[in-house]
Amino acid sequence: MLETELTRMLGIQYPLFLAPMAGGPATPELAAAVSNAGGLGNLGGAYLTPDQLRSTIRRTRELTDRPFGVNLFVPELPEEQEGEVGQMTTELNKYRAQLGIELNPSIPKSSESFQEQVQVLLEEEVSIFSFTFGIPPHDMLQAMKQRGIVIIGTATTVEEAIRLEAAGVDAIAAQGSEAGGHRGTFLKSDSDALVGTMALIPQIVDHVSIPVIASGGIMDGRGLAASLVLGATAVQMGTAFLACPESGAHEVYKHKILTSHEDSTAITRVYSGKPARGIQTTFMNDMDQYSGIIPAFPIQNVMTRDIRQAAARANNPEYMSLWAGQGLRLASNHSAAEIVEQTMDQAKALLKKW
Numbered sequence: 286m287l288e289t290e291l292t293r294m295l296g297i298q299y300p301l302f303l304a305p306m307a308g309g310p311a312t313p314e315l316a317a318a319v320s321n322a323g324g325l326g327n328l329g330g331a332y333l334t335p336d337q338l339r340s341t342i343r344r345t346r347e348l349t350d351r352p353f354g355v356n357l358f359v360p361e362l363p364e365e366q367e368g369e370v371g372q373m374t375t376e377l378n379k380y381r382a383q384l385g386i387e388l389n390p391s392i393p394k395s396s397e398s399f400q401e402q403v404q405v406l407l408e409e410e411v412s413i414f415s416f417t418f419g420i421p422p423h424d425m426l427q428a429m430k431q432r433g434i435v436i437i438g439t440a441t442t443v444e445e446a447i448r449l450e451a452a453g454v455d456a457i458a459a460q461g462s463e464a465g466g467h468r469g470t471f472l473k474s475d476s477d478a479l480v481g482t483m484a485l486i487p488q489i490v491d492h493v494s495i496p497v498i499a500s501g502g503i504m505d506g507r508g509l510a511a512s513l514v515l516g517a518t519a520v521q522m523g524t525a526f527l528a529c530p531e532s533g534a535h536e537v538y539k540h541k542i543l544t545s546h547e548d549s550t551a552i553t554r555v556y557s558g559k560p561a562r563g564i565q566t567t568f569m570n571d572m573d574q575y576s577g578i579i580p581a582f583p584i585q586n587v588m589t590r591d592i593r594q595a596a597a598r599a600n601n602p603e604y605m606s607l608w609a610g611q612g613l614r615l616a617s618n619h620s621a622a623e624i625v626e627q628t629m630d631q632a633k634a635l636l637k638k639w
């Protein structure tokens with residue numbers, strides 16, 4: 286046991302969360318394995334249709350009777366700018382030609398509807414809901430609170446954390462700039478809020494009265510112990526679990542995770558239109574030279590999907606998005622249960638020693 290305010294609130298043994306990871310890595314098997322090992326598994330439901338979301342929740346329930354959370358993206362609805370989209374289509378055709386896929390594909394409308402996704406969470410009686418990219422409407426949060434759902438919002442600055450607390454969330458996932466995947470920033474211009482975990486956690490802790498979950502660059506018991514000392518009441522680890530057998534990450538992605546280093550990542554908008562940290566690829570480096578305007582999220586994300594999928598089919602990591610944080614060199618391919626156990630043993634030993 287390592288009890289904190291959050292472990293008591295959530296009914297879990299350890300203050301260790303699997304970070305929600307949309308797009309495939311956080312499978313029901315991975316989320317359930319972390320929950321069964323005493324941590325908190327989290328499903329990344331953002332890109333799932335309501336039906337897929339429902340079956341993913343149900344599958345996870347078959348694998349664990351412990352609590353787990355579900356995460357969604359608060360939607361942004363940018364206007365589609367025809368000129369930008371047309372220019373980007375032409376640019377992306379270069380990669381389509383290289384990968385041997387259809388040029389000028391029609392751009393499918395995003396099929397995920399936030400309202401419908403939330404409805405599924407309510408119907409399936411999910412007990413923990415987390416979100417990123419903003420703050421859901423007041424009525425929605427109230428409906429969840431009335432049902433006793435624990436709500437966790439993502440902040441990358443003190444100001445965002447204060448706004449989330451005022452909106453009524455129960456805890457804050459504080460995402461440092463080391464973190465893999467998309468930046469949760471919603472108040473500042475996207476790339477301004479790059480505050481490291483070590484600096485961010487104590488500053489957020491000082492300005493809110495609800496529990497704070499440290500996220501970004503935490504890979505083992507040292508990161509967990511340090512986060513608790515900084516005032517966090519749990520940690521959220523993503524990259525640490527990406528290469529484990531239960532993760533749904535593609536094999537070449539797992540290989541890249543295990544062979545890349547602390548300086549292998551960069552923050553880029555070229556895959557999705559929103560800043561995200563991932564291992565540097567040819568696509569990223571090449572598209573950095575693009576002089577046009579990159580369409581906003583989620584338009585760019587939808588536009589590059591065929592390229593990322595074709596690259597995955599061809600086992601070519603250079604055109605896939607390889608989201609990962611700066612703790613890369615500490616990643617392993619151990620099972621999720623082993624990672625939880627090793628992290629907890631190390632943290633407990635360190636906290637005792639000090």
Ligand SMILES: Cc1cc2nc3c(=O)[nH]c(=O)nc-3n(C[C@H](O)[C@H](O)[C@H](O)COP(=O)(O)O)c2cc1C
Nearest residue numbers: 304306307329417464465466501502523524608610
């Ligand atoms: C592959 C991947 C996908 C992610 N998807 C989501 C997501 O759907 N929702 C979310 O709130 N955060 C998402 N994140 C961010 C994580 O929740 C978390 O902030 C990050 O993994 C922590 O940093 P670390 O990777 O260094 O542990 C994702 C991260 C990765 C690596």
